[in-house]
Amino acid sequence: MPKLIKLAGPTGEQAAQWAENTFVHVADEDAIPEAGDVILSLARFQAEGDTLLSSNSRRVGVRIEPAEEVEALAYDLPRLSVVALAFPKYRDGRAYTSARLLRERLKYEGEVRAVGDVLQEQAGFMVRCGFDAFEPNDGATPEAWTKAANRFRHVYQRAVDARPIAADERAQAQAKEGAL
Amino acid sequence: MYQYDVIDREFLTDRSNEFRHQVTRRLAGELTEDQFKPLRLMNGLYLQLHAYMLRVAIPYGSLNSRQARRLAWVARTYDKGYGHMTTRQNIQFNWIKLKDAPDILDALAEVDLHAIQTSGNCIRNTTADPYAGATAEEIDDPRVWSEVIRQWSTLHPEFSYLPRKFKIAITGALTDRAAVKVHDIGLILRRARDGSLGFEVIVGGGQGRTPYVGPTIKQHLPASSLLSYLEAVLRVYNRHGRRDNIYKARIKILVAALGADEFGRQVEEEWAKIDQGRADLGDLELARIRGAFAQTPFEALPARSEAFEAAKAASPALARFARNNVKAHKKPGYAIVEVSLKAVGQTPGDATADQLDVAADLAERYSLDDLRVTHAQNLVLPHVKLDDLPAVHAALEAAGLATPNIDLISDIIACPGLDYCALANARAIPIAQDIAKTFADPDRAEKIGELKIKISGCINACGHHHVAHIGILGVDKKGEEFYQLSLGGSGAEDASIGKILGPALAADRVAPAIDTLVDTYLAARQGEERFLDTYRRVGLEPFKEAVYAQAD
Amino acid sequence: MKAVTANRLIDGEVVFWKDGAWVDGFGDAQLFDDEQGEQVEAAVAAGKAAPTVIVDPYPIDLITVEGLGLAPVSYRERIRALGPTNELLHGKQAEGGAVVEAIRHASGAARSTGRVDLIRRK
Numbered sequence: 001m002p003k004l005i006k007l008a009g010p011t012g013e014q015a016a017q018w019a020e021n022t023f024v025h026v027a028d029e030d031a032i033p034e035a036g037d038v039i040l041s042l043a044r045f046q047a048e049g050d051t052l053l054s055s056n057s058r059r060v061g062v063r064i065e066p067a068e069e070v071e072a073l074a075y076d077l078p079r080l081s082v083v084a085l086a087f088p089k090y091r092d093g094r095a096y097t098s099a100r101l102l103r104e105r106l107k108y109e110g111e112v113r114a115v116g117d118v119l120q121e122q123a124g125f126m127v128r129c130g131f132d133a134f135e136p137n138d139g140a141t142p143e144a145w146t147k148a149a150n151r152f153r154h155v156y157q158r159a160v161d162a163r164p165i166a167a168d169e170r171a172q173a174q175a176k177e178g179a180l
Numbered sequence: 181m182y183q184y185d186v187i188d189r190e191f192l193t194d195r196s197n198e199f200r201h202q203v204t205r206r207l208a209g210e211l212t213e214d215q216f217k218p219l220r221l222m223n224g225l226y227l228q229l230h231a232y233m234l235r236v237a238i239p240y241g242s243l244n245s246r247q248a249r250r251l252a253w254v255a256r257t258y259d260k261g262y263g264h265m266t267t268r269q270n271i272q273f274n275w276i277k278l279k280d281a282p283d284i285l286d287a288l289a290e291v292d293l294h295a296i297q298t299s300g301n302c303i304r305n306t307t308a309d310p311y312a313g314a315t316a317e318e319i320d321d322p323r324v325w326s327e328v329i330r331q332w333s334t335l336h337p338e339f340s341y342l343p344r345k346f347k348i349a350i351t352g353a354l355t356d357r358a359a360v361k362v363h364d365i366g367l368i369l370r371r372a373r374d375g376s377l378g379f380e381v382i383v384g385g386g387q388g389r390t391p392y393v394g395p396t397i398k399q400h401l402p403a404s405s406l407l408s409y410l411e412a413v414l415r416v417y418n419r420h421g422r423r424d425n426i427y428k429a430r431i432k433i434l435v436a437a438l439g440a441d442e443f444g445r446q447v448e449e450e451w452a453k454i455d456q457g458r459a460d461l462g463d464l465e466l467a468r469i470r471g472a473f474a475q476t477p478f479e480a481l482p483a484r485s486e487a488f489e490a491a492k493a494a495s496p497a498l499a500r501f502a503r504n505n506v507k508a509h510k511k512p513g514y515a516i517v518e519v520s521l522k523a524v525g526q527t528p529g530d531a532t533a534d535q536l537d538v539a540a541d542l543a544e545r546y547s548l549d550d551l552r553v554t555h556a557q558n559l560v561l562p563h564v565k566l567d568d569l570p571a572v573h574a575a576l577e578a579a580g581l582a583t584p585n586i587d588l589i590s591d592i593i594a595c596p597g598l599d600y601c602a603l604a605n606a607r608a609i610p611i612a613q614d615i616a617k618t619f620a621d622p623d624r625a626e627k628i629g630e631l632k633i634k635i636s637g638c639i640n641a642c643g644h645h646h647v648a649h650i651g652i653l654g655v656d657k658k659g660e661e662f663y664q665l666s667l668g669g670s671g672a673e674d675a676s677i678g679k680i681l682g683p684a685l686a687a688d689r690v691a692p693a694i695d696t697l698v699d700t701y702l703a704a705r706q707g708e709e710r711f712l713d714t715y716r717r718v719g720l721e722p723f724k725e726a727v728y729a730q731a732d
Numbered sequence: 733m734k735a736v737t738a739n740r741l742i743d744g745e746v747v748f749w750k751d752g753a754w755v756d757g758f759g760d761a762q763l764f765d766d767e768q769g770e771q772v773e774a775a776v777a778a779g780k781a782a783p784t785v786i787v788d789p790y791p792i793d794l795i796t797v798e799g800l801g802l803a804p805v806s807y808r809e810r811i812r813a814l815g816p817t818n819e820l821l822h823g824k825q826a827e828g829g830a831v832v833e834a835i836r837h838a839s840g841a842a843r844s845t846g847r848v849d850l851i852r853r854k
Contacts, residue, residue, distance in 0.1 A: 207742065229811060230823050279742050279743065598807070607817060609817070610818065659806065
């Protein structure tokens, strides 16, 4: 089972730690295990998700490939424990958009997990786009992950996290100055 | 000019530290070359033929004297004493060592310069009219909006791994000196009838192997909605741009495949879903940025300078320089001075460290500490008093920087080509030098008038050959350098893509062919027509006939 | 004839394979004749096995320049072995000598075996 790093707090608090990975990635050609948490492809979930979710108490996640649209999950999200967004290559940046849409537009509050070619160099981008769980592909430790995700003291654009952007910091500094 | 504050500076420090860490990990073998390459590219560091090349951003083409001097220092300390201005308002150093790169980035960060996103599949340095803040034709200052975009696009978490690179250009004037119609996004500042400020938004222009003049997808985007709208465009592109074929991954291919109307519709649909209150920049920050550019301390001067007029009458060289390199300024008593980096026999766009220092000194003393770089690979002193023009001209002349050829036939754009670039198929620089020598007579050059020759050493078209009056593309023909000529392109407000003249020519036949094209034009010219105008009137045939008849 | 070339990781310098090491000058490069294909492959493999020393090793074809010596066939490789043609004192050509002269005179005699992958940035 791949090692899992999770953010300690809700999105925006970036300290990461090892987490128990209870989910099994079930390939489309494999049978779904009798019990235990599973992550399925979108197609498999659309075919078998209802049965799985209603028949027992295990948790279910869905894996979204870059070409698949997260909007397809809009009505299922409240029932999903994990949405795993795939990076077949780290250079494929579509999952960043998918993560933002899950959080900002579809208001998904469950786990958004980065799977595939997941590297610590991208930790900052992933966290800012709303990922809160990671299956690192480069042997990164939670310490390295935390460090990479917090490398920049400032950010310039609003994303999913609650970090104040440069403009906010400036406005704050100005207000403070005005108050003095 | 915009001044970096503590936030901008700490950001650059963090970026520099990050890159130093990445270089250390690469040298220690913790990162493979495949993993490291995109990281160094996002810091502007390429591995070229002879060494690493570092591309440093000059946001909206604007430098102060301290920055220009630091670039000169980098050229002297870490390179072989020169730098190369690119067609996108960057400067490239050709002889950089990987082990020095982190130190160089630190030294640049000290003067608020950086190489962030000068390569990679991300939003690149936003380019702008080099006459910004100086030209009377300006509707609004494009630097304000370029700075807004610079900040917004810097390490954008969602848009740093796009299908391909992404280039934005802005002009606030009707005369387009920023080639906005051949960018991924081109923005033209406009005032609506009710006086409100907005952008005409052009998407999907570009050069490379599939050149397009971009279509307008929005006639009037309210200026304050710029970032939310850009977010919508980039999101549609990030989701739907092709990733299966590197040659079809630019946004122009998506726009062409969907059609501009459908692409525009998808953008509108996405834009409507974006929370603009969050995505757009607040009025306070916008006012802060605008304020930084608004405070240019111009003096009240008479429109005419007797000193300048007298000096001009006494010096034919100054008079020629004034005719070709001095442009109208919005303030009486001031002028915009173009500094040509196209001296005959020189490498187009190259400046030595000493020349950069001279330009820095002149900017500090005579141009309100402002120096610009143009996409045509020249420099600009944007705010020179007419009274000071004789002194500025003399100083430029002493430094080999007074070539009076702006927009003339020897003001040639050329990419580094195969002399430096790992992608090139053929050299570009020697061809430019040949042509400049052929047309070294300045009287003849002035008689020929505006004629824009642009040379690329490969189909990626960094030399903008598609949008040249005469474009030259280097190709590899059975192991020899050959050159394909095209006519009738323009990267300005009358943008068009050039048409191929005929079979490619051997290197030694290029300059003579240009000579023939010019003779053909002069014979057919009516009145004050530019080469481009004559071409557009008479078409390709007479030119083709003249060049290829000679060969038979 | 062939030689094996690459760029050195730490400074990007053009280097050539010579008996188990990477040397700066084309004149010092180990030469392989057509019979020695396996040795060429071994040199490339050795380069690939040393990713913290060099980047992207590959073989290049050479030709004899009448009376002067050897030169790379492709002009791309000749420029790599010399330096840029617009700055004749920059790069390896600064040293001058017979090797440089031979490569310069190879100009025009080429059939390309240089790389032509256009967008793949090195």
